[in-house]
Amino acid sequence: MAIMSGSRRVRRTVFSSGVEAQGVKAYTVYNRMLLPTMFESVEFDYHHLKSDVQIWDVACERQVQIKGPHAAALLQKLTPRDLTKLDPTRCMYIPICNRAGGMLNDPVVLKVAHDTFWISIADSDLGMWVEGVATANGYDVEVSEPEISPLGIQGPRSNELAARIFGDEVRSLGFFRVMDVTFDGVSMKIARSGYSKQGGFEIYVPGSEVAMPLWNALFTAGENLNVRPGCPNLIERIEGGLLSYGNDITEEDSPLQAGFGRYVSDSQLDHCYGGGALRKEREHGIQRQITAVALHGDIPASDRAWPIYKDGARVGQVTSAARSPDFGTNVAIAMVDTVARAPGTAIEVETQDGMRNGVVKDKFWI
């Protein structure tokens, strides 16, 4: 196993010293920033995430801030989702497309002031697209990356832990709802969100001074809740069908193919980038879509796309896969041609270690 080299280019986060002190064993790089991928083992972390509560350094979910008189207009032009209902009490998942309808990112957006938005991005330099469009169109906005570092509290005991730090009012925060809380006299936003199906929060921690005090306070307050450090867990996210931009969807895929049709508003398609292409795709029928797949036998590490065949013909690719202890099978996320998406369809999958048999599922393991 190769080690990860450090450099300023692969940025540390405001929580890195805490992550290191907790014995992080593996990293990936996300938005040119360190993202832990394993503490004890992927399986150990998985069981713990499902039973207790974890603190996640997800500072790599950088914020693209759009601020200025034209911010709202620019934002609506960037996404096919109708943002009429966006207000400071909620966050919204918004696909962002190029003119061909291919996804450039699949972020969550927060409205933090009447003329200011934070686009909390997945792994691509979406700020370059936003700045390019804003510059070329002459929008009166500033595009920047503020010093905001998301910190996750995830797992079934999240409510209890968050309440101990921020007060009982966070317990009743609705899904994808946002409120302001205070720690050490510093105001910050907390959302009922996160990249697991176990429930929890994401805290948008401002600056660096309050970061490690908050990190440490969470571990102290959670001691008798069996709190541990954690991170997005490969097995749990595949079971839950949580897509990963760059893994399961790329610029080659549209939000309709990604299964995000409910975030593609017909009313917006004349006004946003990629709208024409998405309208055409919706009218002509979606040719392939994200699909749950189970694989038999032992599988290698899922570090590349695996072609899928049905009766010898290529019908898609597996993009993420892992053995699930709880479901006793290999769970996988795949992009599958419509012709092969019927649940129960038998498929063959070409891994780097050879062919594996599999079957198309009707839904993810949730």
Place this chain on the structure above:
Amino acid sequence: MAIMSGSRRVRRTVFSSGVEAQGVKAYTVYNRMLLPTMFESVEFDYHHLKSDVQIWDVACERQVQIKGPHAAALLQKLTPRDLTKLDPTRCMYIPICNRAGGMLNDPVVLKVAHDTFWISIADSDLGMWVEGVATANGYDVEVSEPEISPLGIQGPRSNELAARIFGDEVRSLGFFRVMDVTFDGVSMKIARSGYSKQGGFEIYVPGSEVAMPLWNALFTAGENLNVRPGCPNLIERIEGGLLSYGNDITEEDSPLQAGFGRYVSDSQLDHCYGGGALRKEREHGIQRQITAVALHGDIPASDRAWPIYKDGARVGQVTSAARSPDFGTNVAIAMVDTVARAPGTAIEVETQDGMRNGVVKDKFWI
């Protein structure tokens, strides 16, 4: 030391199987792709690079292809460098700036057809900026990432090795000159370029089929030249003053601050993004600039910026540093305020392991 997790999102290259077979020990991630950072040790690789010849998997230098009737016009709008002399026999280093003059990337561009250019990028999604500008402005171009994977031949014996594979005509290829060569019947471009000061070539390998045959042929042909796998070497590149985008320069820095004034053409400043800001900076005087710095004592890994102080006042930051065996000192690249740039200026540098004394140099170690 934490290990690097694999996933499809952190893309393998067409040479990854060769890199693995050669026993790569460490990676970084560059343009969401694997980039080796160490084979034997950074010091061993350094000495070998300076004495023999290495093969580098630099496929992570992705190409942003601009193709179409407006390609040349768009390209000239993207950079402050006058591209009048760009033709298919040469490549050019072109800073690319946002409207504030901050660098979005520092790529090399090739003209591969009258209406087609490859921008061979450093570590940022420059394609998003290009596509954003092209889309919003209505340029008639296609922006894409073709399947082109740069492969480096670097070191004093590069000429001999390249000639054995591509013929003697490559020996006389001038610096930053480009020619077409053939391997296994496949045509490809080769440039006299690369991210070391030891001389060599970059081959723009098309597709995946010819990639490993070429990799293997280079190792076979170079056996009695002591060829080894290599990669950009931290020590050698700092000695030579080769800047790394993301490490030494970011969107916060202008090409003038990076020392690239010769690539900022006055004649272009009315026509390119960031031109106005660059003109203003040139007129008002550059406030800080990339500078060679020597540091005394033992230094930790250079994985974050280190603030520089002079007489207690902050005057810049060290962005890359390493111990140089050949020069018997710690060599470093820093961004230093003009007030402190006089060679011989004594400075203090705040590393994660404490303060170190240092001195401003008149030039890099070349």
